[in-house]
Structures are given as structure tokens and as C-alpha cells.
Amino acid sequence: MNSPSIQPVAPAIEPGHSPWADAWHRLQKNRLAVIGGGVLVVLALACTFGPLLSAYSYEEQNLSNSFAPPGTAHWLGTDQLGRDLLVRLLYGGRISLGVGLCATFVALTIGVVYGAVAGYLGGRTDAVMMRLVDIIYALPFTIFVILLMVFFGRNIVLLFVAIGAVEWLTMARIVRGQVMTLKKMEFIEAARSLGFGNRRIIFRHLLPNLLGPVIVYTTLTIPAVMLLEAFLSFLGLGVQPPMSSWGTLIKDGAEKMEEYWWLLIFPGTIFSLTLFSLNFLGDGLRDALDVRAAKD
Amino acid sequence: MFRFVARRLLQIIPVLLVIITATFFMVRFVPGGPFTAEKAIPPEIMKNLEAHYGLDQPLWRQYFTYLGQIARGDLGPSFKYSNRTVNEIIAQKLPVSLELGGWAMLIALGLGLPLGVFAAARHNTWLDYVCSAVGMIGICVPTFVLGPLLALFFGIYLQWLNVSGWYGPTDRILPGLTLGFVYAAYIMRLTRGGMLEVLNQDFIRTARAKGASETRIIFRHALRGGLLPVVSFLGPAIAGILTGSFVIETIFQIPGLGREFVNSAFNRDYTLVLGTVILYAGLLVFMNLVVDVMQVWLNPRLKFE
Numbered sequence: 001m002n003s004p005s006i007q008p009v010a011p012a013i014e015p016g017h018s019p020w021a022d023a024w025h026r027l028q029k030n031r032l033a034v035i036g037g038g039v040l041v042v043l044a045l046a047c048t049f050g051p052l053l054s055a056y057s058y059e060e061q062n063l064s065n066s067f068a069p070p071g072t073a074h075w076l077g078t079d080q081l082g083r084d085l086l087v088r089l090l091y092g093g094r095i096s097l098g099v100g101l102c103a104t105f106v107a108l109t110i111g112v113v114y115g116a117v118a119g120y121l122g123g124r125t126d127a128v129m130m131r132l133v134d135i136i137y138a139l140p141f142t143i144f145v146i147l148l149m150v151f152f153g154r155n156i157v158l159l160f161v162a163i164g165a166v167e168w169l170t171m172a173r174i175v176r177g178q179v180m181t182l183k184k185m186e187f188i189e190a191a192r193s194l195g196f197g198n199r200r201i202i203f204r205h206l207l208p209n210l211l212g213p214v215i216v217y218t219t220l221t222i223p224a225v226m227l228l229e230a231f232l233s234f235l236g237l238g239v240q241p242p243m244s245s246w247g248t249l250i251k252d253g254a255e256k257m258e259e260y261w262w263l264l265i266f267p268g269t270i271f272s273l274t275l276f277s278l279n280f281l282g283d284g285l286r287d288a289l290d291v292r293a294a295k296d
Numbered sequence: 297m298f299r300f301v302a303r304r305l306l307q308i309i310p311v312l313l314v315i316i317t318a319t320f321f322m323v324r325f326v327p328g329g330p331f332t333a334e335k336a337i338p339p340e341i342m343k344n345l346e347a348h349y350g351l352d353q354p355l356w357r358q359y360f361t362y363l364g365q366i367a368r369g370d371l372g373p374s375f376k377y378s379n380r381t382v383n384e385i386i387a388q389k390l391p392v393s394l395e396l397g398g399w400a401m402l403i404a405l406g407l408g409l410p411l412g413v414f415a416a417a418r419h420n421t422w423l424d425y426v427c428s429a430v431g432m433i434g435i436c437v438p439t440f441v442l443g444p445l446l447a448l449f450f451g452i453y454l455q456w457l458n459v460s461g462w463y464g465p466t467d468r469i470l471p472g473l474t475l476g477f478v479y480a481a482y483i484m485r486l487t488r489g490g491m492l493e494v495l496n497q498d499f500i501r502t503a504r505a506k507g508a509s510e511t512r513i514i515f516r517h518a519l520r521g522g523l524l525p526v527v528s529f530l531g532p533a534i535a536g537i538l539t540g541s542f543v544i545e546t547i548f549q550i551p552g553l554g555r556e557f558v559n560s561a562f563n564r565d566y567t568l569v570l571g572t573v574i575l576y577a578g579l580l581v582f583m584n585l586v587v588d589v590m591q592v593w594l595n596p597r598l599k600f601e
Contacts, residue, residue, distance in 0.1 A: 135311055135314075142535075142539040143539060143557070143573055143576055143577075144318075144319075146542075146557075146558065146561060147319070147322065147323075147561055147569070147573075148322075150558075150561040150562055151322070151323075151326035151327075151561070152326070223436075227438055230438060230440065231438070231440070231543060234440045234543055234546075235542060235543065235546065235558055247440075250440055250441055250444075251440070253444070254440065254443075254444035254547065257444050257447075257448050258448070258452055258459075261448070264441075264444055264445070264448070268437075268441035268444075268445065271438070271441065272436050272437045272438070272441060275435070275436040275437075275438070276432065276436045279432065279435060279436060280432075
């Protein structure tokens with residue numbers, strides 16, 4: 001009974017690096033991606049909380065103070081109705097970023113499910129589904145979005161859906177390609193031999209392994225979506241006054257740039273800066289997660 | 297190859313049919329019509345108008361009448377511009393848009409290809425970094441920011457060029473540059489990427505080992521393979537330039553088809569909307585075919601099937 005009690009010994013294994021930790025490490029070394037991410041965080045915070053802290057509201061008019069150049073009272077000046085540009089810019093950022101996120105979410109959902117199903121089922125179903133994607137890809141889809149927006153009122157939910165419906169195609173292609181490779185791997189075979197159904201295999205075993213490419217491509221879809229929203233707003237088909245998105249602000253600015261440069265320069269700069277940040281972050285993520293062919 | 301092209305041409309027909317049908321019914325189920333104006337038109341006149349344009353017929357009959365018309369190449373009369381047919385309007389406006397698109401494409405290729413090749417040939421030097429930075433700017437500064445900025449600088453500040461209009465040859469510079477620059481940036485990135493990949497392959501090393509000059513390696517050996525990603529991008533690029541011209545035509549006040557299309561949608565000019573959509577779709581599908589043929593021609597590993 002005197003046998004030495006067995007002490008639990010801490011396993012002398014080096015703390016392992018998960019692939020995600022490795023990727024995170026690589027991302028942190030990419031200076032441009034880190035700066036991009038930082039800029040995005042700052043912008044998102046500013047757009048969320050900035051309008052609450054300001055003395056002005058985005059629709060507050062002050063006609064005696066229209067077209068005030070940037071100064072101490074209005075840091076970025078005012079527009080033709082005397083509205084504070086900074087607040088409108090931050091408020092517009094909420095809409096632009098919001099549209100970017102929501103429409104990307106729509107595109108993401110459709111694209112991932114469609115691509116995963118096509119890639120997993122393969123054969124005839126896959127051929128038909130991907131042929132459909134090819135056909136839609138070849139269509140002037142922006143034209144249809146324009147028609148939709150003109151005809152069915154310019155409401156913002158429709159905007160999400162319309163943009164999402166355009167941008168899912170590339171996602172579907174990427175996911176399908178990944179699924180085609182993954183499904184030949186042993187762990188899927190193992191899952192199948194255990195008698196799991198198709199749905200369970202797709203959602204529980206395939207999709208988690210797709211996360212890398214999907215994350216990368218999502219980061220790169222957001223700027224594309226924001227561009228499309230701004231494009232529509234520029235044509236007068238997007239967000240309607242008194243709300244403002246960056247696209248509508250740029251449109252207004254472009255009309256009055258000859259005398260009132262700040263109305264164009266500030267929205268244009270902020271918008272471009274956001275696109276830069278998203279693209280740098282996306283490129284950085286692609287390198288960090290080692291995803292090939294997500295873009296280009 | 298002939299069979300490949302013929303079969304692809306035949307495939308265009310059902311695609312166009314789907315587009316025509318979808319657009320036709322979408323336009324018709326939309327609230328408001330071409331004659332809904334602020335001032336109400338007396339019902340008798342309305343009736344006459346509708347009868348004149350065949351709008352009093354059942355929808356399915358209108359649809360088949362329209363299909364018959366298109367088959368004969370007639371896009372019908374415009375609802376908004378009385379006494380003008382859609383064919384006339386397109387014939388007048390399309391050349392302007394095509395010219396704009398042509399200049400943009402020329403600038404995109406003329407700027408993007410050389411810069412991409414240079415960047416790849418001087419990989420990881422300052423030249424490469426400058427080119428890549430320019431590429432990033434092109435992608436991140438949208439046309440509707442770049443256009444007004446260019447107009448502000450060259451038109452108003454330096455007074456070298458007109459801010460808007462479409463008269464003299466110099467009026468082509470700013471719109472063409474604005475529209476082309478984004479695609480130049482993409483083409484530059486794709487060329488650079490494609491060239492870098494090819495330049496890493498064994499046959500290039502063999503060529504180097506045999507003492508071929510760097511110029512010869514790039515132009516004789518690498519270029520053909522390196523351009524493949526660019527060629528597959530040309531399809532989407534053409535589509536983008538077509539729709540991108542809507543914005544450019546608005547910024548620079550160019551009397552092209554793009555602006556006409558957006559207006560026609562606002563005006564519920566059914567026939568003009570349909571005509572433009574069919575034209576754009578047809579053009580696009582056809583250009584995609586051209587791109588596919590070019591791709592096989594450049595890449596011997598692909599076959600016409």
C-alpha cells in the first residue's frame with residue numbers, strides 16, 4: 001500500500017500552433033494589412049459613435065451657413081443646405097459600411113451554399129448548376145440591378161438583395177472548387193462510411209474546412225459591394241435623401257466641385273481609404289491563410 | 297474550331313431569349329407606364345395611344361409580336377420620343393459609347409500590359425513597387441471619384457481640357473482615361489501575376505541556361521503564357537466598361553447610349569429599355585465568345601470542345 005502515489009505530470013509538449021495561430025502570426029507581420037485593419041476599426045468606431053458626439057445632426061439645415069469652407073465650427077465645412085459635412089460623412093459611412101456588410105452576407109450565404117452543394121453532389125447536378133453560373137456570369141447583371149432599382153422604388157432592403165444577387169457568383173465558383181478537392185479526402189470518406197447523411201457531411205465536415213478561402217474572399221467582396229452601392233447612388237439609384245451614403249455624397253460633391261472642393265475631396269478620400277484598407281487586409285489575409293486564386 | 301464557334305453561337309440564342317423574356321415581363325409588371333405623366337392624359341387619348349402602340353392587346357400577344365419584330369431586326373418605336381424608332385436612337389448613340397469604350401480599352405491595355413511586364417521583369421525592385429502602388433490606386437479610387445478629380449485638375453485648375461462635352465478629339469482624353477484606368481490597374485496586376493508565375497517555370501530556366509537574353513525570354517517565351525489571366529479577364533472587363541460608361545457619360549455629359557439607357561428606365565420607355573438591354577447582352581455574350589476563342593488560341597493545352 002506504500003507504492004508511491006502517481007503524480008500527474010504536466011505533459012512536456014510544446015504548446016502547439018494551430019493553423020489559425022500561424023496565420024494570425026503571418027498576418028501581424030504584414031504591415032499594410034495591419035494598417036488597413038486598424039484604419040477600418042477606427043472608421044467603424046467613428047461612424048458608429050461619431051454622430052452621437054457631434055453637436056450637429058445629419059439632417060440639420062442652416063441656410064445662413066451654406067457652403068461654409070472647412071473651419072473650426074465645421075471641421076470639414078458644410079453643404080448647400082448648411083449641413084455639417086463631417087457628420088454627414090460619418091452617418092454616410094454607417095450606410096455604406098452597413099450595405100457593404102449586409103449585401104456581402106447575402107452574397108456569402110447564397111454563394112457558399114450553392115457552391116458547396118454543386119461541388120459535393122458533382123456529376124450532372126454540378127454540370128447544370130455551374131452552367132447556370134456561367135450564363136449568369138455572362139449577363140450584364142449591373143444593368144438588371146439598375147432596372148430593379150429604377151422600377152421597384154429605391155428601398156434599401158432591395159439594394160442589399162440586388163447587390164448580393166450579383167456578387168455571389170465568384171464565391172460559388174471558389175467554394176465549389178474547394179469542395180471538389182476536399183470531398184476526395186479521407187475524412188469525408190470516413191464520415192460517409194459512418195453513415196452520415198449528405199446534409200450533415202456538407203454542413204458539419206465540409207464547410208468548416210472552407211473557412212480560409214471564404215474569409216479571404218469575403219474581405220475582397222466587401223469593397224466590390226461598396227463600389228456597386230456607390231455606383232448606384234452616384235446614378236441617383238441608391239440611398240435617397242435626406243439619408244446619405246458615401247456614394248451620394250460623392251455625387252453631390254462632383255456636381256459642386258468647381259467652387260466647393262471640400263464636398264468632393266473629403267467623401268472621395270474617405271471612400272478610397274476604406275477601399276484601400278479592405279483590399280490590403282484582404283490581400284494580407286490571402287497570404288496569411290495561403291489561399292490561392294481567391295482573386296485575380 | 298469552326299464547330300466550336302458555331303455551337304457557341306447557337307448557344308447564344310437561348311441565352312438572349314431568356315434575357316428578352318425576363319426583361320420584357322419585368323418592365324411590364326412595374327408600376328407606372330410610359331404615358332403616366334404629372335398631367336393626366338384624357339382617357340380617350342390614352343386609349344388611342346395604347347391602341348397605337350399595341351398596349352391594349354393581351355400581354356402574351358404583345359410578347360410574341362415583339363419577338364417577331366426582333367427576329368426581323370426591328371426594335372420598335374420609342375414610347376418617349378415620338379416618331380423615332382429605337383433602332384434610330386441606338387444608331388445615333390451607340391457609336392459614341394463604343395468610341396468611349398474603345399479608348400478606355402486602348403488605355404487599359406496600353407497602360408496595363410507594359411507596366412505589368414515591367415513590374416514582373418523587375419520583380420521586387422522599386423519599379424515593381426511603383427507599378428503595384430499605381431495598380432492599387434486604380435482599383436481603390438473609383439471612376440466617379442477619379443473622373444471629377446481629373447476634370448477639376450486638368451479642366452478647371454490647369455484649363456488644358458474641357459470639363460465636359462464630346463466635340464473635339466481632346467474631349468476623348470479625360471473620359472477615356474477615367475474609364476480605362478481601373479481596368480489598366482487590373483490588367484497590370486494580372487499581367488504581373490501571370491508573368492511571375494511563368495518566369496518561375498522550368499522552361500524559362502532552360503532558356504536562361506541556353507543563354508537567351510532577358511528580353512527574348514520575356515517576349516518570346518513568357519509573354520504568351522503570362523497573358524492568359526489577362527485574356528480571361530477581358531470578358532468581365534468589357535462588361536465593366538460597358539456599364540461603367542453610364543457613370544462616365546453622366547460625369548462628362550457625353551451623349552452616349554449609357555445615359556440614354558438610365559433615362560429610358562426612368563421614363564418607362566419599354567421598347568428603348570428592351571432594345572438597349574438586348575444590345576448590351578448580345579454584345580457581351582458575343583465578346584465572351586471572342587475571349588474564349590482567344591484563350592484556346594493562346595493556351596495549346598486547352599482544346600476547342
